[in-house]
Amino acid sequence: MSISRRHLLTTAAGAAAATTVLAPSAPSAQAASSVPAADPAETLQTLRAAADYAVTKLRAVAPGVTSFPVITKAEKWTYSDNGDWVGGFWPGTLWMAWLHSGDARFRSLALAAADRLAPRRTDTTTHDLGFLFYPSWVTAWRLTGDPKWRDGAVQAASSLVKRYNSAGRFIRAWGALNDTANAGRVIMDTMMNLDLLAFATEQTGDPRYLDAATAHARTAQRYFPRPDGSTPHVYDFDPATGAPVGPGTVQGYSPASCWSRGQSWGVYGFTTMHRRTGDAQFLSTATKLADYALGALTPDNVPGWDYLAPQQPYDVKDSSAGAVLACGLLDLAAATGRPSYREAALRILTALATTCLTTRSTRAQAVLARATRNRPAEDGVEVSVPYGDYYLLEGILRVLRPDDVDRAIDLSSV
Numbered sequence: 001m002s003i004s005r006r007h008l009l010t011t012a013a014g015a016a017a018a019t020t021v022l023a024p025s026a027p028s029a030q031a032a033s034s035v036p037a038a039d040p041a042e043t044l045q046t047l048r049a050a051a052d053y054a055v056t057k058l059r060a061v062a063p064g065v066t067s068f069p070v071i072t073k074a075e076k077w078t079y080s081d082n083g084d085w086v087g088g089f090w091p092g093t094l095w096m097a098w099l100h101s102g103d104a105r106f107r108s109l110a111l112a113a114a115d116r117l118a119p120r121r122t123d124t125t126t127h128d129l130g131f132l133f134y135p136s137w138v139t140a141w142r143l144t145g146d147p148k149w150r151d152g153a154v155q156a157a158s159s160l161v162k163r164y165n166s167a168g169r170f171i172r173a174w175g176a177l178n179d180t181a182n183a184g185r186v187i188m189d190t191m192m193n194l195d196l197l198a199f200a201t202e203q204t205g206d207p208r209y210l211d212a213a214t215a216h217a218r219t220a221q222r223y224f225p226r227p228d229g230s231t232p233h234v235y236d237f238d239p240a241t242g243a244p245v246g247p248g249t250v251q252g253y254s255p256a257s258c259w260s261r262g263q264s265w266g267v268y269g270f271t272t273m274h275r276r277t278g279d280a281q282f283l284s285t286a287t288k289l290a291d292y293a294l295g296a297l298t299p300d301n302v303p304g305w306d307y308l309a310p311q312q313p314y315d316v317k318d319s320s321a322g323a324v325l326a327c328g329l330l331d332l333a334a335a336t337g338r339p340s341y342r343e344a345a346l347r348i349l350t351a352l353a354t355t356c357l358t359t360r361s362t363r364a365q366a367v368l369a370r371a372t373r374n375r376p377a378e379d380g381v382e383v384s385v386p387y388g389d390y391y392l393l394e395g396i397l398r399v400l401r402p403d404d405v406d407r408a409i410d411l412s413s414v
Ligand code: GLY
Pocket: 085, 189, 251, 261, 373
């Protein structure tokens, strides 16, 4: 894509103009193309108001936060001291608030929050190190230039790469390295942890990290997508031989269903892996997953928690799946040159901003309501989660301040 075309696609106004001057929309993004485009100026105003609201909320709440928000209970944050799998999103949200507001207090709070994650650099018991260290430490390195953050992020990548199973060519999701339970369990979420490995290779020149990430993405690409582009949450392998066992689920309705946040992780993760490797297959997989999600999206543009749960389209929502999907679609629009993905992302972000914010609550500590953490476990249904707030802000700023988001998280391609 040429610079001018890429630039055109980085603004909402450009997206509207692009529909008339660029190639036709992807035929498969039916849900996206069947709804008339909103007025671009109104869309930008809605998104700016949502980002302003987030900053106001964070100004009030953040000074009192000394740990890591995990989920809300009756609209108030509950916390984890070590960050659980979500500890990267609080500093990440503060970085986004700093980029949008320029308020130096957010920068200080982001650095202090990132610092509290330091003990997790050597954690080899989880695949979540990308979620933990990319929006926090990689962003801190990119925005401050202090090598402490780069070195710590590379250390975290070194912990993550130990989870690579060379027989199956995948990164195991859960469990300590010496724990045989879950040793062959692969989950869609891991696609989001691969960029930390790409970062480590870029910084060190050691290909081992990106090689493991690429091999994992190829394995996921081979086994997760069904012919219609839907995906299961989990795929199990024999950890000794690497032989495929079959699909499963933990957070979705069933092994045959399509957990919406997992699908969003896939869209975002495969698009990122395409940018980091140039591998066209990853882009085609991201497109397939995105087309399925857009075809399954309800007309309110907020994903249900599982696209194939039996009560769909009237089941509970997961706004966080929408926020992650919107970020992935914005990236996918730039990578494919298809404006329909950007239009769909804008519709989702607008829906989140107009139907899911906590604006009318005097109690709420989060920005985005209506997320669902784990419906099958009845654990966090239509609540707020830190990844909802983070990806909502990332998505809105990808539209309003693409250069700043690029500075923070690196949107470049190989
Ligand atoms: N990575 C866990 C989740 O998305 O809930």
